[in-house]
Amino acid sequence: MAVRNRLTGERTHVPSAVGRRSRVASGPHDRHHEIIDAALELFATIGYSGTTMAQIGDRLGMRGPSLYKHIASKQELLVEIVTGMMDELLRRQRAALAEGGDVRQRLSSIVAVHVQYHAEHRYEAFVGHREIDSLEEPHRSHILDLRREYESRFRELVQEGRGLDLFRTSSDRWSSYAILDMGIGVSAWYNPSGSVTPDELAATYAELALRMLGAERGD
Amino acid sequence: MAVRNRLTGERTHVPSAVGRRSRVASGPHDRHHEIIDAALELFATIGYSGTTMAQIGDRLGMRGPSLYKHIASKQELLVEIVTGMMDELLRRQRAALAEGGDVRQRLSSIVAVHVQYHAEHRYEAFVGHREIDSLEEPHRSHILDLRREYESRFRELVQEGRGLDLFRTSSDRWSSYAILDMGIGVSAWYNPSGSVTPDELAATYAELALRMLGAERGD
DNA sequence: GGGTGAGGCTAATACCCATTAGCCAATCGG
DNA sequence: CCGATTGGCTAATGGGTATTAGCCTCACCC
Numbered sequence A, B: 001m002a003v004r005n006r007l008t009g010e011r012t013h014v015p016s017a018v019g020r021r022s023r024v025a026s027g028p029h030d031r032h033h034e035i036i037d038a039a040l041e042l043f044a045t046i047g048y049s050g051t052t053m054a055q056i057g058d059r060l061g062m063r064g065p066s067l068y069k070h071i072a073s074k075q076e077l078l079v080e081i082v083t084g085m086m087d088e089l090l091r092r093q094r095a096a097l098a099e100g101g102d103v104r105q106r107l108s109s110i111v112a113v114h115v116q117y118h119a120e121h122r123y124e125a126f127v128g129h130r131e132i133d134s135l136e137e138p139h140r141s142h143i144l145d146l147r148r149e150y151e152s153r154f155r156e157l158v159q160e161g162r163g164l165d166l167f168r169t170s171s172d173r174w175s176s177y178a179i180l181d182m183g184i185g186v187s188a189w190y191n192p193s194g195s196v197t198p199d200e201l202a203a204t205y206a207e208l209a210l211r212m213l214g215a216e217r218g219d
Numbered sequence C: 001g002g003g004t005g006a007g008g009c010t011a012a013t014a015c016c017c018a019t020t021a022g023c024c025a026a027t028c029g030g
Numbered sequence D: 001c002c003g004a005t006t007g008g009c010t011a012a013t014g015g016g017t018a019t020t021a022g023c024c025t026c027a028c029c030c
Helices: A031-046 A053-059 A064-069 A074-098 A103-120 A122-130 A139-163 A172-189 A198-212 B031-046 B053-059 B064-069 B074-098 B103-120 B122-130 B139-163 B172-189 B198-212
Strands: none
Touching: A031 A053, A031 A074, A031 A122, A053 A064, A074 A103, A074 A122, A074 A139, A103 A122, A103 A139, A103 A172, A103 A198, A122 A172, A139 A172, A172 A198, A172 B172, A172 B198, A198 B172, A198 B198, B031 B053, B031 B074, B031 B122, B053 B064, B074 B103, B074 B122, B074 B139, B103 B122, B103 B139, B103 B172, B103 B198, B122 B172, B139 B172, B172 B198
16 A cells, blocks of 8 residues: 555645745745744743654744754754853843943842843743753853853842942842842743833832842932 | 563562561651652752653662552652642741731741742752643642742732831832742752751841831831 | 562553655746 | 755654553562
């Protein structure tokens, strides 16, 4: 019954019904980005190892193996997502610090940036934190290094503020962890169709953080 | 070449070298609990779907299939871990609230209990939060219900405090989320061989939470 | 002192999944 | 217009994994 090598009535493939654009103005049809986006949503909702290539393909109307015409591996998708997330977080943090101001203002800025990113890009952030262990070396170590760098900025600022007697808190270690974790938590529950915008939330959390540190009123 | 039914030189099994105890005083040798403990550590470090039955068996010096003499399925292990965690959290929270006191004291208590549990039982807590999506229905829904109940207590207390003008905070919703998330974060980084004990950390975080809420000094 | 049950073992079952191979149609640059 | 490239497809590959089946041995009880 095997119809091996028979070319007659085989069901064959009809490529994308919508016309393909040339690589000029390919922006909206960049398959690579589309795949990353689809993977991101799936990784966030059912986890990296819970997501199959076939599911990612489904989102784009294609089969799992076809993805390999555009990407190298499933792992590559995760690496791109996570490094993209850390790079962007660090970039924004650096920009915030570059604006200067006194310790309270700078701390408030990096908290705001932290929270805003975790709301705006909740999927990237969620995956970036949850799936670090799914990264193969050396990516895992690299990301952990970046994260340590990112986190140390919070601690440094808290220390600085304490040194200037602008913050009253028993431990800069625990309070900076608390601030970080409350921001990370946002990525787990933030709902973009809810009533609060990322920047409103960022402002609220910055205020909470300053109060938590017992910041002296700076006016 | 198949040696089917040949009984000659087959390698066979030598059961546990250490003498087995009778079921009297079996406490320290309860296989079921040993399995749960081994699974817990593995689930926490490499994730539920990343853990194989063979790995769990390894920890106890046995093969994967042998586990089924003591448990029903891998899923059962996760269910027991996660429901055990939520039950204990709720139990402790109820006990804390039962002690009464003014809003500040009660809020402080449930924060302390929350943090203490997340430090003392960081693996349970970590798995309990991270692997909820690995639970099959109806367990998943049940756990989510319990979690909603647990979380609502925080929000209710913040609201109550605001109503009495004891807390100054713009939103009881966001501030209770922040408090919850900073406690949950503890389970991701707490190191039991570090210098801070769970109850010290609990006290510190309770203080941070009250300050975050702008609690009026209650002395 | 033999039967029984508990608790190991290995082998087999019945999946699922990432990735590769190899085929083909349509598009596009010349 | 043609021939190479692009980007789909299906089928095959190679591996992993939870769970079940069936076997065996020891410890214990009578």
